[in-house]
Amino acid sequence: MTTTPFQNASAWIDAENAQDPNHEIYQSKTHPKELLYSNRMYQRLMDFHPNASEAVQIASKAQHICRWKIARESYPMDRVGYLKWREDLKKFHAKTTAVILTKAGYKEEFIARVSFLIEKKLLKKDEETQLLEDVICLVFLEYYLDPFVHKHDREKMKNIILKTWNKMSEIGHQEALKINFSPENLELIKEALGL
Template identity: 50%
Template sequence: MTEHSRLQRVLALIDAENRQDPNQELADGQHWPKEYLYSVRMSARQAEFVPEASELLQIACRAQHIKRWHIARSGYPMDRAGYKRWRTDLGQFHGDLTAELMARVGYSDAEQQHIKDLLLKKQLKRDPEVQALEDVICLVFIEFYLADFATRHSEEKLLDIIRKTWGKMSAAGQAAALRLSLTPEVQALVGKALS
Protein backbone atom coordinates (compact mmCIF):
# COMPACT_ATOMS: atom_id res chain seq x y z
CA MET A 1 0.00 0.00 0.00
CA THR A 2 1.40 3.41 -0.91
CA GLU A 3 1.81 6.04 1.78
CA HIS A 4 -0.62 8.27 -0.12
CA SER A 5 -3.38 5.66 -0.14
CA ARG A 6 -2.69 4.79 3.51
CA LEU A 7 -3.07 8.47 4.42
CA GLN A 8 -6.28 8.80 2.37
CA ARG A 9 -7.70 5.69 4.01
CA VAL A 10 -7.05 6.85 7.57
CA LEU A 11 -8.45 10.34 6.80
CA ALA A 12 -11.59 8.66 5.40
CA LEU A 13 -11.91 6.61 8.61
CA ILE A 14 -11.58 9.78 10.73
CA ASP A 15 -14.19 11.50 8.55
CA ALA A 16 -16.56 8.53 8.93
CA GLU A 17 -16.31 8.87 12.74
CA ASN A 18 -16.87 12.64 12.65
CA ARG A 19 -19.78 12.45 10.23
CA GLN A 20 -21.69 10.60 12.99
CA ASP A 21 -21.74 13.73 15.17
CA PRO A 22 -25.37 14.28 16.25
CA ASN A 23 -24.59 17.99 16.76
CA GLN A 24 -25.10 20.15 13.66
CA GLU A 25 -23.55 23.45 12.62
CA LEU A 26 -24.76 25.76 9.87
CA ALA A 27 -22.01 26.97 7.52
CA ASP A 28 -22.11 28.19 3.92
CA GLY A 29 -25.88 27.65 3.87
CA GLN A 30 -25.72 23.97 4.76
CA HIS A 31 -25.95 21.86 7.91
CA TRP A 32 -22.81 19.89 8.81
CA PRO A 33 -22.01 17.37 11.52
CA LYS A 34 -20.18 19.75 13.89
CA GLU A 35 -16.91 17.87 14.38
CA TYR A 36 -16.73 16.87 10.71
CA LEU A 37 -16.91 20.55 9.76
CA TYR A 38 -14.23 21.31 12.36
CA SER A 39 -11.94 18.61 10.91
CA VAL A 40 -12.42 19.94 7.35
CA ARG A 41 -11.52 23.45 8.59
CA MET A 42 -8.46 22.07 10.42
CA SER A 43 -7.19 20.29 7.29
CA ALA A 44 -7.79 23.35 5.10
CA ARG A 45 -5.95 25.65 7.52
CA GLN A 46 -3.10 23.12 7.90
CA ALA A 47 -2.71 22.90 4.09
CA GLU A 48 -2.40 26.68 3.95
CA PHE A 49 -0.28 27.25 7.07
CA VAL A 50 1.96 24.14 6.87
CA PRO A 51 1.77 22.97 3.24
CA GLU A 52 4.80 20.70 3.75
CA ALA A 53 3.22 18.98 6.80
CA SER A 54 4.23 15.39 7.47
CA GLU A 55 1.68 12.65 7.03
CA LEU A 56 1.33 12.37 10.83
CA LEU A 57 0.74 16.10 11.30
CA GLN A 58 -1.97 15.93 8.61
CA ILE A 59 -3.62 13.07 10.50
CA ALA A 60 -3.38 14.91 13.85
CA CYS A 61 -5.00 18.02 12.39
CA ARG A 62 -7.89 16.00 10.95
CA ALA A 63 -8.32 14.00 14.18
CA GLN A 64 -7.99 16.88 16.65
CA HIS A 65 -11.67 16.64 17.71
CA ILE A 66 -12.43 13.10 16.56
CA LYS A 67 -15.74 11.97 18.06
CA ARG A 68 -15.48 14.76 20.64
CA TRP A 69 -19.17 14.53 21.57
CA HIS A 70 -18.44 11.08 23.03
CA ILE A 71 -17.06 12.67 26.24
CA ALA A 72 -19.41 15.42 27.39
CA ARG A 73 -18.13 18.48 29.25
CA SER A 74 -21.20 18.19 31.51
CA GLY A 75 -19.77 14.97 32.95
CA TYR A 76 -17.07 16.97 34.78
CA PRO A 77 -17.16 19.63 37.51
CA MET A 78 -17.86 23.06 36.01
CA ASP A 79 -14.66 24.63 37.32
CA ARG A 80 -11.12 25.09 35.99
CA ALA A 81 -9.92 21.73 37.36
CA GLY A 82 -12.93 19.97 35.81
CA TYR A 83 -12.26 21.66 32.48
CA LYS A 84 -8.59 20.62 32.51
CA ARG A 85 -9.48 17.02 33.40
CA TRP A 86 -12.04 16.92 30.57
CA ARG A 87 -9.49 18.28 28.08
CA THR A 88 -6.86 15.72 29.17
CA ASP A 89 -9.36 12.85 28.92
CA LEU A 90 -10.43 14.09 25.48
CA GLY A 91 -6.81 14.24 24.27
CA GLN A 92 -6.25 10.68 25.47
CA PHE A 93 -9.46 9.51 23.81
CA HIS A 94 -8.67 11.27 20.52
CA GLY A 95 -5.16 9.75 20.50
CA ASP A 96 -6.33 6.21 21.30
CA LEU A 97 -9.13 6.23 18.73
CA THR A 98 -6.91 7.73 16.01
CA ALA A 99 -4.14 5.20 16.73
CA GLU A 100 -6.72 2.40 16.45
CA LEU A 101 -7.82 3.69 13.02
CA MET A 102 -4.17 4.06 11.93
CA ALA A 103 -3.45 0.46 12.96
CA ARG A 104 -6.24 -0.73 10.65
CA VAL A 105 -4.45 0.69 7.59
CA GLY A 106 -0.91 -0.34 8.51
CA TYR A 107 0.71 2.46 10.52
CA SER A 108 3.42 1.28 12.92
CA ASP A 109 3.25 1.36 16.72
CA ALA A 110 5.79 4.22 16.69
CA GLU A 111 3.62 6.26 14.31
CA GLN A 112 0.56 5.59 16.45
CA GLN A 113 2.45 6.71 19.57
CA HIS A 114 3.56 9.90 17.81
CA ILE A 115 -0.08 10.74 17.02
CA LYS A 116 -0.99 10.23 20.68
CA ASP A 117 1.84 12.57 21.71
CA LEU A 118 0.73 15.17 19.16
CA LEU A 119 -2.90 15.06 20.28
CA LEU A 120 -1.88 15.33 23.94
CA LYS A 121 0.27 18.36 22.99
CA LYS A 122 3.39 16.82 24.52
CA GLN A 123 6.44 19.08 24.15
CA LEU A 124 4.45 22.18 23.09
CA LYS A 125 6.92 24.99 22.26
CA ARG A 126 9.69 22.34 21.91
CA ASP A 127 8.39 19.93 19.25
CA PRO A 128 7.87 21.78 15.92
CA GLU A 129 5.00 19.45 14.92
CA VAL A 130 3.15 19.90 18.21
CA GLN A 131 3.63 23.66 17.82
CA ALA A 132 2.35 23.59 14.22
CA LEU A 133 -0.73 21.63 15.35
CA GLU A 134 -1.34 24.15 18.15
CA ASP A 135 -0.98 27.04 15.69
CA VAL A 136 -3.54 25.47 13.33
CA ILE A 137 -5.94 24.89 16.27
CA CYS A 138 -5.59 28.54 17.38
CA LEU A 139 -6.03 29.88 13.82
CA VAL A 140 -9.20 27.83 13.31
CA PHE A 141 -10.52 28.97 16.70
CA ILE A 142 -9.89 32.66 15.97
CA GLU A 143 -11.28 32.48 12.43
CA PHE A 144 -14.39 30.36 12.99
CA TYR A 145 -15.26 30.10 16.70
CA LEU A 146 -14.19 33.29 18.49
CA ALA A 147 -17.19 35.30 17.25
CA ASP A 148 -19.58 32.74 18.78
CA PHE A 149 -17.59 32.78 22.05
CA ALA A 150 -18.00 36.56 22.06
CA THR A 151 -21.79 36.20 22.28
CA ARG A 152 -21.53 33.98 25.38
CA HIS A 153 -18.79 35.52 27.53
CA SER A 154 -17.94 38.84 29.13
CA GLU A 155 -15.38 41.03 27.38
CA GLU A 156 -12.97 40.50 30.28
CA LYS A 157 -13.12 36.71 29.84
CA LEU A 158 -12.78 37.03 26.05
CA LEU A 159 -9.69 39.21 26.31
CA ASP A 160 -8.18 36.61 28.65
CA ILE A 161 -9.03 33.78 26.20
CA ILE A 162 -7.47 35.70 23.29
CA ARG A 163 -4.30 36.45 25.28
CA LYS A 164 -3.96 32.79 26.33
CA THR A 165 -4.56 31.65 22.74
CA TRP A 166 -1.95 34.13 21.50
CA GLY A 167 0.55 32.88 24.08
CA LYS A 168 0.29 29.30 22.77
CA MET A 169 1.14 30.35 19.22
CA SER A 170 4.50 30.62 17.49
CA ALA A 171 5.57 33.91 15.87
CA ALA A 172 4.56 32.44 12.48
CA GLY A 173 1.15 31.46 13.88
CA GLN A 174 0.64 34.94 15.32
CA ALA A 175 1.58 36.53 11.97
CA ALA A 176 -0.91 34.23 10.18
CA ALA A 177 -3.61 35.18 12.71
CA LEU A 178 -3.10 38.86 11.95
CA ARG A 179 -3.78 38.11 8.26
CA LEU A 180 -7.11 36.33 8.92
CA SER A 181 -10.26 37.91 7.54
CA LEU A 182 -12.25 38.63 10.73
CA THR A 183 -15.44 40.55 11.46
CA PRO A 184 -14.83 44.14 12.65
CA GLU A 185 -16.05 43.13 16.15
CA VAL A 186 -13.63 40.20 16.44
CA GLN A 187 -10.82 42.32 14.94
CA ALA A 188 -11.46 44.96 17.60
CA LEU A 189 -11.42 42.35 20.40
CA VAL A 190 -8.13 40.87 19.17
CA GLY A 191 -6.64 44.37 18.87
CA LYS A 192 -7.73 45.23 22.42
CA ALA A 193 -6.40 41.95 23.83
CA LEU A 194 -3.01 42.46 22.23
CA SER A 195 -2.59 46.17 23.01
Template identity: 50%
Template structure:
Protein backbone atom coordinates in the same frame (compact mmCIF):
# COMPACT_ATOMS: atom_id res chain seq x y z
CA UNK B 1 1.46 1.56 0.55
CA UNK B 2 1.85 4.90 2.33
CA UNK B 3 -0.65 6.54 0.00
CA UNK B 4 -3.12 3.70 0.64
CA UNK B 5 -2.63 4.04 4.39
CA UNK B 6 -3.27 7.78 4.27
CA UNK B 7 -6.43 7.39 2.20
CA UNK B 8 -7.77 4.71 4.52
CA UNK B 9 -6.92 6.71 7.64
CA UNK B 10 -8.62 9.82 6.28
CA UNK B 11 -11.73 7.80 5.43
CA UNK B 12 -11.83 6.37 8.95
CA UNK B 13 -11.39 9.79 10.58
CA UNK B 14 -14.12 11.33 8.43
CA UNK B 15 -16.44 8.40 9.13
CA UNK B 16 -15.85 8.72 12.88
CA UNK B 17 -16.52 12.46 12.85
CA UNK B 18 -19.57 12.02 10.62
CA UNK B 19 -21.29 10.22 13.51
CA UNK B 20 -21.53 13.51 15.42
CA UNK B 21 -25.21 14.09 16.31
CA UNK B 22 -24.52 17.83 16.65
CA UNK B 23 -25.06 19.70 13.40
CA UNK B 24 -24.00 23.01 11.88
CA UNK B 25 -25.33 24.62 8.71
CA UNK B 26 -22.84 26.52 6.55
CA UNK B 27 -23.86 28.13 3.26
CA UNK B 28 -26.99 26.00 3.17
CA UNK B 29 -25.19 22.69 3.75
CA UNK B 30 -25.78 20.62 6.86
CA UNK B 31 -22.61 19.25 8.50
CA UNK B 32 -21.82 17.00 11.44
CA UNK B 33 -20.11 19.53 13.73
CA UNK B 34 -16.80 17.70 14.21
CA UNK B 35 -16.53 16.74 10.55
CA UNK B 36 -16.81 20.43 9.66
CA UNK B 37 -14.20 21.27 12.29
CA UNK B 38 -11.86 18.62 10.88
CA UNK B 39 -12.21 20.06 7.36
CA UNK B 40 -11.53 23.57 8.65
CA UNK B 41 -8.42 22.37 10.48
CA UNK B 42 -7.07 20.68 7.36
CA UNK B 43 -7.86 23.73 5.22
CA UNK B 44 -6.00 25.99 7.65
CA UNK B 45 -3.01 23.63 7.74
CA UNK B 46 -2.78 23.78 3.95
CA UNK B 47 -2.78 27.59 4.10
CA UNK B 48 -0.50 28.00 7.09
CA UNK B 49 1.94 25.13 6.52
CA UNK B 50 1.45 23.88 2.95
CA UNK B 51 4.48 21.59 3.18
CA UNK B 52 3.13 19.69 6.20
CA UNK B 53 3.44 15.91 5.85
CA UNK B 54 0.82 13.16 6.14
CA UNK B 55 1.32 12.75 9.88
CA UNK B 56 0.32 16.34 10.51
CA UNK B 57 -2.55 16.23 8.03
CA UNK B 58 -4.01 13.30 9.97
CA UNK B 59 -3.25 14.89 13.34
CA UNK B 60 -5.11 18.11 12.57
CA UNK B 61 -7.99 16.12 11.07
CA UNK B 62 -8.27 14.17 14.34
CA UNK B 63 -7.83 17.14 16.70
CA UNK B 64 -11.46 16.86 17.93
CA UNK B 65 -12.22 13.31 16.83
CA UNK B 66 -15.55 12.21 18.32
CA UNK B 67 -15.33 14.93 20.96
CA UNK B 68 -19.05 14.69 21.71
CA UNK B 69 -18.41 11.31 23.39
CA UNK B 70 -16.53 13.07 26.22
CA UNK B 71 -18.69 16.10 27.11
CA UNK B 72 -17.58 18.79 29.52
CA UNK B 73 -20.87 18.30 31.37
CA UNK B 74 -19.65 14.89 32.53
CA UNK B 75 -17.18 16.52 34.93
CA UNK B 76 -17.52 18.92 37.88
CA UNK B 77 -18.17 22.45 36.68
CA UNK B 78 -15.18 23.97 38.42
CA UNK B 79 -11.51 24.56 37.63
CA UNK B 80 -10.44 21.11 38.83
CA UNK B 81 -13.19 19.47 36.79
CA UNK B 82 -12.15 21.41 33.70
CA UNK B 83 -8.54 20.29 33.90
CA UNK B 84 -9.60 16.69 34.56
CA UNK B 85 -11.90 16.78 31.53
CA UNK B 86 -9.23 18.30 29.33
CA UNK B 87 -6.56 15.76 30.33
CA UNK B 88 -8.87 12.81 29.77
CA UNK B 89 -10.17 14.33 26.54
CA UNK B 90 -6.66 14.57 25.09
CA UNK B 91 -6.08 10.91 25.99
CA UNK B 92 -9.42 9.95 24.44
CA UNK B 93 -8.53 11.71 21.18
CA UNK B 94 -5.06 10.14 21.11
CA UNK B 95 -6.35 6.63 21.81
CA UNK B 96 -9.11 6.98 19.22
CA UNK B 97 -6.80 8.08 16.41
CA UNK B 98 -4.21 5.45 17.38
CA UNK B 99 -6.79 2.70 16.91
CA UNK B 100 -7.83 4.10 13.53
CA UNK B 101 -4.22 4.37 12.33
CA UNK B 102 -3.62 0.72 13.28
CA UNK B 103 -6.64 -0.23 11.16
CA UNK B 104 -5.25 1.90 8.31
CA UNK B 105 -2.00 -0.09 8.37
CA UNK B 106 0.47 2.44 9.79
CA UNK B 107 3.56 1.42 11.76
CA UNK B 108 4.04 2.17 15.46
CA UNK B 109 6.55 5.00 14.93
CA UNK B 110 4.15 6.93 12.69
CA UNK B 111 1.24 6.31 15.06
CA UNK B 112 3.26 7.52 18.05
CA UNK B 113 4.10 10.75 16.27
CA UNK B 114 0.46 11.50 15.45
CA UNK B 115 -0.83 10.58 18.91
CA UNK B 116 1.79 12.75 20.64
CA UNK B 117 0.53 15.76 18.70
CA UNK B 118 -3.16 14.96 19.15
CA UNK B 119 -2.55 14.24 22.85
CA UNK B 120 -0.93 17.70 23.19
CA UNK B 121 2.36 16.29 24.45
CA UNK B 122 5.28 18.70 25.00
CA UNK B 123 3.81 21.90 23.62
CA UNK B 124 6.61 24.33 22.67
CA UNK B 125 9.16 21.46 22.66
CA UNK B 126 7.48 19.13 20.15
CA UNK B 127 7.22 20.84 16.72
CA UNK B 128 4.26 18.64 15.73
CA UNK B 129 2.28 19.55 18.86
CA UNK B 130 3.10 23.21 18.35
CA UNK B 131 1.97 23.10 14.73
CA UNK B 132 -1.32 21.51 15.71
CA UNK B 133 -1.82 24.13 18.44
CA UNK B 134 -1.07 26.91 15.95
CA UNK B 135 -3.65 25.60 13.50
CA UNK B 136 -6.24 25.14 16.25
CA UNK B 137 -5.76 28.73 17.41
CA UNK B 138 -6.02 30.11 13.89
CA UNK B 139 -9.19 28.11 13.21
CA UNK B 140 -10.74 29.32 16.46
CA UNK B 141 -10.05 32.95 15.60
CA UNK B 142 -11.36 32.62 12.05
CA UNK B 143 -14.43 30.42 12.56
CA UNK B 144 -15.44 30.13 16.21
CA UNK B 145 -14.54 33.24 18.20
CA UNK B 146 -17.56 35.25 17.05
CA UNK B 147 -19.99 32.43 17.83
CA UNK B 148 -18.34 31.88 21.21
CA UNK B 149 -18.78 35.57 21.95
CA UNK B 150 -22.46 35.34 21.06
CA UNK B 151 -22.93 32.57 23.62
CA UNK B 152 -21.30 34.61 26.37
CA UNK B 153 -22.79 38.12 26.31
CA UNK B 154 -22.02 38.41 30.02
CA UNK B 155 -18.26 38.62 29.39
CA UNK B 156 -16.80 42.11 29.60
CA UNK B 157 -13.90 43.39 27.52
CA UNK B 158 -11.23 42.37 30.03
CA UNK B 159 -12.58 38.82 30.11
CA UNK B 160 -12.24 38.62 26.33
CA UNK B 161 -8.73 40.03 26.47
CA UNK B 162 -7.80 37.31 28.96
CA UNK B 163 -9.32 34.54 26.80
CA UNK B 164 -7.59 35.74 23.64
CA UNK B 165 -4.27 36.12 25.42
CA UNK B 166 -4.42 32.53 26.75
CA UNK B 167 -4.90 31.21 23.21
CA UNK B 168 -2.26 33.57 21.82
CA UNK B 169 0.36 32.40 24.33
CA UNK B 170 -0.01 28.81 23.15
CA UNK B 171 0.70 29.80 19.55
CA UNK B 172 4.14 30.26 18.02
CA UNK B 173 5.69 33.48 16.77
CA UNK B 174 5.12 32.21 13.23
CA UNK B 175 1.40 31.83 13.92
CA UNK B 176 1.29 35.29 15.47
CA UNK B 177 2.82 36.77 12.35
CA UNK B 178 0.46 34.80 10.11
CA UNK B 179 -2.53 36.06 12.10
CA UNK B 180 -1.58 39.71 12.02
CA UNK B 181 -0.38 39.74 8.41
CA UNK B 182 -3.93 39.37 7.09
CA UNK B 183 -3.67 35.80 5.74
CA UNK B 184 -7.22 35.21 6.90
CA UNK B 185 -10.10 37.48 7.88
CA UNK B 186 -10.70 38.05 11.56
CA UNK B 187 -14.33 38.74 12.56
CA UNK B 188 -14.94 42.46 12.06
CA UNK B 189 -16.46 42.99 15.50
CA UNK B 190 -13.64 41.09 17.25
CA UNK B 191 -10.66 42.31 15.23
CA UNK B 192 -9.97 45.43 17.35
CA UNK B 193 -10.29 43.39 20.55
CA UNK B 194 -7.89 40.73 19.26
CA UNK B 195 -5.33 43.34 18.30
CA UNK B 196 -5.68 45.01 21.70
CA UNK B 197 -5.24 41.70 23.51
CA UNK B 198 -2.11 40.70 21.63
CA UNK B 199 -0.51 44.13 21.98
CA UNK B 200 -0.65 44.12 25.79
Protein backbone atom coordinates in the same frame (compact mmCIF):
# COMPACT_ATOMS: atom_id res chain seq x y z
CA MET C 1 -7.46 1.19 -7.63
CA THR C 2 -5.45 0.78 -4.44
CA THR C 3 -5.76 3.32 -1.67
CA THR C 4 -2.90 4.45 0.54
CA PRO C 5 -2.91 4.05 4.34
CA PHE C 6 -3.31 7.84 4.55
CA GLN C 7 -6.41 7.83 2.31
CA ASN C 8 -7.94 4.99 4.31
CA ALA C 9 -7.16 6.61 7.66
CA SER C 10 -8.56 9.95 6.47
CA ALA C 11 -11.76 8.34 5.20
CA TRP C 12 -12.24 6.42 8.46
CA ILE C 13 -11.61 9.52 10.59
CA ASP C 14 -14.19 11.38 8.47
CA ALA C 15 -16.66 8.49 8.84
CA GLU C 16 -16.30 8.61 12.64
CA ASN C 17 -16.73 12.39 12.78
CA ALA C 18 -19.69 12.25 10.39
CA GLN C 19 -21.62 10.43 13.14
CA ASP C 20 -21.61 13.54 15.35
CA PRO C 21 -25.24 14.13 16.48
CA ASN C 22 -24.42 17.85 16.91
CA HIS C 23 -24.66 20.00 13.80
CA GLU C 24 -23.47 23.39 12.65
CA ILE C 25 -24.84 25.46 9.80
CA TYR C 26 -22.10 26.82 7.58
CA GLN C 27 -22.63 28.47 4.19
CA SER C 28 -26.33 27.51 4.31
CA LYS C 29 -25.56 23.81 4.75
CA THR C 30 -25.86 21.63 7.83
CA HIS C 31 -22.68 19.76 8.78
CA PRO C 32 -21.84 17.28 11.56
CA LYS C 33 -19.96 19.58 13.94
CA GLU C 34 -16.75 17.56 14.38
CA LEU C 35 -16.53 16.66 10.69
CA LEU C 36 -16.66 20.35 9.85
CA TYR C 37 -14.01 21.08 12.50
CA SER C 38 -11.79 18.29 11.17
CA ASN C 39 -12.05 19.61 7.60
CA ARG C 40 -11.29 23.15 8.77
CA MET C 41 -8.23 21.92 10.68
CA TYR C 42 -6.86 19.97 7.71
CA GLN C 43 -7.53 22.77 5.23
CA ARG C 44 -5.92 25.38 7.47
CA LEU C 45 -2.87 23.15 8.00
CA MET C 46 -2.41 22.66 4.25
CA ASP C 47 -2.80 26.40 3.58
CA PHE C 48 -0.44 27.35 6.41
CA HIS C 49 2.16 24.58 6.03
CA PRO C 50 1.64 22.58 2.80
CA ASN C 51 4.74 20.43 3.51
CA ALA C 52 3.45 19.22 6.89
CA SER C 53 4.32 15.60 7.64
CA GLU C 54 1.75 12.84 7.30
CA ALA C 55 1.67 12.52 11.11
CA VAL C 56 0.68 16.18 11.53
CA GLN C 57 -1.88 15.90 8.73
CA ILE C 58 -3.59 12.98 10.47
CA ALA C 59 -3.33 14.65 13.89
CA SER C 60 -5.00 17.76 12.46
CA LYS C 61 -7.93 15.73 11.12
CA ALA C 62 -8.28 13.66 14.29
CA GLN C 63 -7.81 16.49 16.79
CA HIS C 64 -11.44 16.27 18.00
CA ILE C 65 -12.40 12.80 16.76
CA CYS C 66 -15.69 11.68 18.35
CA ARG C 67 -15.46 14.51 20.89
CA TRP C 68 -19.20 14.35 21.62
CA LYS C 69 -18.73 10.93 23.28
CA ILE C 70 -17.21 12.55 26.40
CA ALA C 71 -19.58 15.30 27.49
CA ARG C 72 -18.30 18.32 29.40
CA GLU C 73 -21.32 17.94 31.71
CA SER C 74 -20.03 14.56 32.90
CA TYR C 75 -17.27 16.39 34.83
CA PRO C 76 -17.54 18.96 37.65
CA MET C 77 -18.38 22.37 36.15
CA ASP C 78 -15.33 24.09 37.63
CA ARG C 79 -11.73 24.75 36.47
CA VAL C 80 -10.45 21.41 37.83
CA GLY C 81 -13.30 19.55 36.11
CA TYR C 82 -12.63 21.41 32.87
CA LEU C 83 -8.90 20.57 32.89
CA LYS C 84 -9.60 16.89 33.69
CA TRP C 85 -12.13 16.75 30.83
CA ARG C 86 -9.60 18.27 28.40
CA GLU C 87 -6.87 15.85 29.52
CA ASP C 88 -9.17 12.81 29.19
CA LEU C 89 -10.32 14.02 25.77
CA LYS C 90 -6.74 14.21 24.46
CA LYS C 91 -6.10 10.60 25.53
CA PHE C 92 -9.44 9.49 24.07
CA HIS C 93 -8.74 11.21 20.71
CA ALA C 94 -5.26 9.67 20.59
CA LYS C 95 -6.55 6.15 21.39
CA THR C 96 -9.46 6.38 18.92
CA THR C 97 -7.04 7.51 16.20
CA ALA C 98 -4.50 4.78 17.08
CA VAL C 99 -7.14 2.10 16.44
CA ILE C 100 -7.85 3.58 12.99
CA LEU C 101 -4.15 3.88 12.14
CA THR C 102 -3.49 0.28 13.17
CA LYS C 103 -6.33 -0.83 10.90
CA ALA C 104 -4.86 1.30 8.07
CA GLY C 105 -1.55 -0.57 8.41
CA TYR C 106 0.67 2.10 9.96
CA LYS C 107 3.68 1.07 12.05
CA GLU C 108 3.73 1.47 15.83
CA GLU C 109 6.34 4.23 15.72
CA PHE C 110 4.18 6.36 13.41
CA ILE C 111 1.06 5.75 15.54
CA ALA C 112 2.98 6.77 18.69
CA ARG C 113 4.05 9.99 16.94
CA VAL C 114 0.46 10.86 15.98
CA SER C 115 -0.67 10.18 19.57
CA PHE C 116 2.16 12.40 20.85
CA LEU C 117 0.92 15.23 18.61
CA ILE C 118 -2.77 14.81 19.44
CA GLU C 119 -1.89 14.90 23.14
CA LYS C 120 0.04 18.13 22.39
CA LYS C 121 3.17 17.01 24.19
CA LEU C 122 6.23 19.28 24.42
CA LEU C 123 4.38 22.38 23.23
CA LYS C 124 6.83 25.19 22.39
CA LYS C 125 9.64 22.58 22.26
CA ASP C 126 8.49 20.18 19.54
CA GLU C 127 8.13 21.89 16.16
CA GLU C 128 5.27 19.71 14.96
CA THR C 129 3.33 20.00 18.22
CA GLN C 130 3.72 23.77 17.89
CA LEU C 131 2.58 23.68 14.27
CA LEU C 132 -0.55 21.76 15.28
CA GLU C 133 -1.21 24.21 18.13
CA ASP C 134 -0.85 27.14 15.71
CA VAL C 135 -3.42 25.54 13.41
CA ILE C 136 -5.82 24.89 16.33
CA CYS C 137 -5.54 28.55 17.37
CA LEU C 138 -5.94 29.84 13.79
CA VAL C 139 -9.07 27.73 13.27
CA PHE C 140 -10.46 28.98 16.59
CA LEU C 141 -9.79 32.61 15.71
CA GLU C 142 -11.22 32.30 12.20
CA TYR C 143 -14.34 30.24 12.84
CA TYR C 144 -15.11 30.06 16.55
CA LEU C 145 -14.11 33.42 18.01
CA ASP C 146 -17.29 35.14 16.88
CA PRO C 147 -19.72 32.69 18.58
CA PHE C 148 -17.61 33.03 21.77
CA VAL C 149 -17.86 36.83 21.62
CA HIS C 150 -21.67 36.55 21.74
CA LYS C 151 -21.51 34.27 24.80
CA HIS C 152 -18.94 35.98 27.05
CA ASP C 153 -18.28 39.47 28.38
CA ARG C 154 -15.50 41.63 26.98
CA GLU C 155 -13.00 41.03 29.80
CA LYS C 156 -13.37 37.25 29.60
CA MET C 157 -12.95 37.41 25.80
CA LYS C 158 -9.78 39.48 26.12
CA ASN C 159 -8.42 36.84 28.47
CA ILE C 160 -9.34 34.00 26.03
CA ILE C 161 -7.69 35.85 23.12
CA LEU C 162 -4.53 36.50 25.14
CA LYS C 163 -4.29 32.83 26.22
CA THR C 164 -4.77 31.74 22.61
CA TRP C 165 -2.12 34.19 21.39
CA ASN C 166 0.41 33.02 24.00
CA LYS C 167 0.15 29.42 22.75
CA MET C 168 1.12 30.44 19.22
CA SER C 169 4.47 30.88 17.47
CA GLU C 170 5.58 34.12 15.84
CA ILE C 171 4.69 32.73 12.38
CA GLY C 172 1.28 31.77 13.80
CA HIS C 173 0.80 35.36 14.99
CA GLN C 174 1.60 36.71 11.53
CA GLU C 175 -0.89 34.30 9.96
CA ALA C 176 -3.57 35.20 12.51
CA LEU C 177 -3.37 38.87 11.62
CA LYS C 178 -4.24 38.00 8.00
CA ILE C 179 -7.65 36.58 9.02
CA ASN C 180 -10.61 38.61 7.82
CA PHE C 181 -12.06 39.54 11.24
CA SER C 182 -15.12 41.74 11.68
CA PRO C 183 -14.13 45.33 12.65
CA GLU C 184 -15.54 44.72 16.17
CA ASN C 185 -13.56 41.52 16.69
CA LEU C 186 -10.37 43.04 15.30
CA GLU C 187 -10.79 45.90 17.77
CA LEU C 188 -11.26 43.37 20.60
CA ILE C 189 -8.14 41.44 19.55
CA LYS C 190 -6.05 44.60 19.38
CA GLU C 191 -7.32 45.63 22.81
CA ALA C 192 -6.54 42.20 24.28
CA LEU C 193 -3.02 42.22 22.83
CA GLY C 194 -2.34 45.87 23.58
CA LEU C 195 -1.70 46.63 19.90
